[in-house]
Amino acid sequence: EIIEGRSAVDESMVTGESLPVDKAPGDAVIGATVNTTGAFKFQATKVGKDTALAQIVKLVQxxxxxxxxxxxxxxxxxxxxxxxxxxxxxxxxxxxxxxxxxxxxxxxxxxxxxxxxxxxxxxxxxxxxxxxxxxxxxxxxxxxxxxxxxxxxxxxxxxx
Structure with missing residues (x-):
């Protein structure tokens, strides 16, 4: 979750959305996505098996x-x-x-x-x-x- 700052994040690897998504404080950021503009501080709210990437890997397995x-x-x-x-x-x-x-x-x-x-x-x-x-x-x-x-x-x- 973004704590401070603003940016556009490329979530295409996870969501398939080709355009960067604007992020502001309070918005969730998915691991394995790419920050394209700006800067921000974030806090990890999910780790290990709870992350989106881990769930994708489990789905494929x-x-x-x-x-x-x-x-x-x-x-x-x-x-x-x-x-x-x-x-x-x-x-x-x-x-x-x-x-x-x-x-x-x-x-x-x-x-x-x-x-x-x-x-x-x-x-x-x-x-x-x-x-x-x-x-x-x-x-x-x-x-x-x-x-x-x-x-x-x-x-x-x-x-x-």
Whole structure:
């Protein structure tokens, strides 16, 4: 809070307002803002976890830890898909081991591993959380705070 003096403060990093905001005694000043003109004395009224900057950091951390609805869907699908792929790989191994040409064990292992590589859902399971973290991080870099994964997912449906 400003105790004495007047100035204009650039709050764009916190509020997104591009023009400096005039400040006078009694007005609040947010940490991490820039004094552009004048001089003033101020008193810290919030420290540590209570500051605006700490709350912004917490918001970004919470958003990065949240799951988008599509991520939950991918988890459910993977829960069925992975066991199915494992069963197909085992059946492939058994078929090539019993009916394949010599050396049957080598062909059985190669074909079973090939099934696992081709059908592995790892890329899908990793793509969703990575894209969420990348989106939230990029938004934070540009001053856009994204509350959670669902907000990021539904942003694509906005009509502005």
């Amino acid at each position: 919470d958003a990065m830890g949240s799951k988008a609805p599509i991520a939950r869907l991918v988890d459910v699908v993977s829960g069925y898909f992975v066991p199915t792929v494992m069963i197909i790989a085992i059946l492939t191994f058994l078929a090539w081991f019993n009916f394949g040409p010599s050396p049957a064990l080598a062909y059985a292992v190669v074909t079973a591993v090939t099934v696992l590589i081709i059908a592995c859902p790892c890329a899908v399971g990793m793509a969703v959380p990575l894209s969420l973290v990348a989106g939230v991080g990029k938004g934070a870099e540009h001053g856009v705070l994204i509350r959670n994964g669902e907000a990021l997912q539904t942003a694509s449906q906005l009509k502005v």
